[in-house]
Amino acid sequence: MPPELEQRPRLAPGCRLSEMPGKSATLMMPESALQLKGPGLKIIQLCDGKRTVADIIHILHKAFPEAQVARVQKDIVEFLKTLHDRRAVDFE
Amino acid sequence: MIYPLLAVIAEVTHLCPLHCVYCSNPLEMKSRKEELSTANWLSVFEQAGEMGALQLDLTGGEPLARNDLVELVAGARKAKLYVNLITSGLGLNEARLDALLEAGLDHIQLSFQDALEARANEFAGTRAHAAKLALAALIRSRRAAFTMNVVVHRANLDRLDEIIALAEDLSPQRLEVAHVQYYGWALPNREALLPTREQLDRSIEIVEAARGRLKGKIRIEFVTPDYYGKFPKACMGGWGRKLMLITPAGEALPCHAAGVIPDLHFDNVKQHTLRWLWEESPAFQQFRGEDWMPEPCRSCDRRSQDFGGCRCQSLLLAGDARATDPTCSLAPARPVVDAILGRANGGPEIANGTTHSEWLYRVNPAN
Numbered sequence: 435m436p437p438e439l440e441q442r443p444r445l446a447p448g449c450r451l452s453e454m455p456g457k458s459a460t461l462m463m464p465e466s467a468l469q470l471k472g473p474g475l476k477i478i479q480l481c482d483g484k485r486t487v488a489d490i491i492h493i494l495h496k497a498f499p500e501a502q503v504a505r506v507q508k509d510i511v512e513f514l515k516t517l518h519d520r521r522a523v524d525f526e
Numbered sequence: 527m528i529y530p531l532l533a534v535i536a537e538v539t540h541l542c543p544l545h546c547v548y549c550s551n552p553l554e555m556k557s558r559k560e561e562l563s564t565a566n567w568l569s570v571f572e573q574a575g576e577m578g579a580l581q582l583d584l585t586g587g588e589p590l591a592r593n594d595l596v597e598l599v600a601g602a603r604k605a606k607l608y609v610n611l612i613t614s615g616l617g618l619n620e621a622r623l624d625a626l627l628e629a630g631l632d633h634i635q636l637s638f639q640d641a642l643e644a645r646a647n648e649f650a651g652t653r654a655h656a657a658k659l660a661l662a663a664l665i666r667s668r669r670a671a672f673t674m675n676v677v678v679h680r681a682n683l684d685r686l687d688e689i690i691a692l693a694e695d696l697s698p699q700r701l702e703v704a705h706v707q708y709y710g711w712a713l714p715n716r717e718a719l720l721p722t723r724e725q726l727d728r729s730i731e732i733v734e735a736a737r738g739r740l741k742g743k744i745r746i747e748f749v750t751p752d753y754y755g756k757f758p759k760a761c762m763g764g765w766g767r768k769l770m771l772i773t774p775a776g777e778a779l780p781c782h783a784a785g786v787i788p789d790l791h792f793d794n795v796k797q798h799t800l801r802w803l804w805e806e807s808p809a810f811q812q813f814r815g816e817d818w819m820p821e822p823c824r825s826c827d828r829r830s831q832d833f834g835g836c837r838c839q840s841l842l843l844a845g846d847a848r849a850t851d852p853t854c855s856l857a858p859a860r861p862v863v864d865a866i867l868g869r870a871n872g873g874p875e876i877a878n879g880t881t882h883s884e885w886l887y888r889v890n891p892a893n
Contacts, residue, residue, distance in 0.1 A: 435742055446671070446699060447669045447670050447671040448633040448670065448671020448672075448699070449671070449701065450632070452580075452606065452608075453604065457578075462579065462580065462581075462608040464610065464632070464633040464635075464671050464699070464700060465633075465673075465700075467580050467581070468781060518742055520742070520743075520745060521745045523742075
């Protein structure tokens, strides 16, 4: 299910971001890995269990001010839902 | 063309407290005396990390049978690998689990054999089920990634609903429901393990329904039996394309079962660098790419998807490692598979309600 705005996304156990110089950032998961860049990477970096979904939307909107906030919100909520379905993100 | 090495499967020992009737280990196993040292393994992990590999599977046998497992995990993490432990759980307790997690273990895959204790113990050849239940609860009490793995077959498929209910109780993040693949110890037990088509179809329905119901709670991975497929599996993602398996004694293999192929020599990490083994060793070159392919693979549109299937299976079923995988509907040797399926679907019901007395159990290597 999609997250509520006040929920705090956090990388699930066994999921961690690998960022090495000279290599693309990779979300490491059991039996799989996902290369990340741009907004996707930014969102994952913010999934720290402290920031709420609303906080993340706010931060991304500031980083990409040319995008409409409704669009930013929709994209982030969908991205987080996809990761939640893959059991890569918990909503706390 | 050299492909990037993505993951290393480290069979760190062939010792195991379980004797599963479908174990993928070869029938001839490596003894403890032949096993690589801690330093050997740490060097392998370091080289794998330098080559850009992402994942390490620590498996066996039972990897917990190695006293240096915590050290191996720490070394693998230091080499920037994502560390999976593929385990029966036997040999794990609270202190050891915490030490492994402290060392950086990323993910634990714990095997179960059935939802019903007596049958689970029968398939494992030992009384392991109760200990596994306790361990699952222990793992869940930590913030650790946990996959429950269940190998399914003719003699437990009719309890797939119960197996999934057990998973809901144990609440792993992932559940792997894997139909037996017929290599190693599973091959001599095939008659008792191969499901009927009806069982297979039902298992697909059950898994689909469970996937919907458990979405966001448990992610379900499902491995179907290739004998029933129309096209073969892309075994290991293609020969020498993604994965390298290292035996307890240090031989580098392109696949778990590659040892069955006669005249294939496997070079050893004790004598060669991982990079040489991956890029140049004859075993990895043997079936890499498409040059080795016979017809109908050579001109088939699917050759870049399934790579002609599994070389070991071609050897085991068609007697020729170069043949098209006999599970392919286009393979000249497909009648071999059809005959096996005919027997599995036409014969009397076996081994479902009652104990099957003729299992060939996996044994441990001699010293």
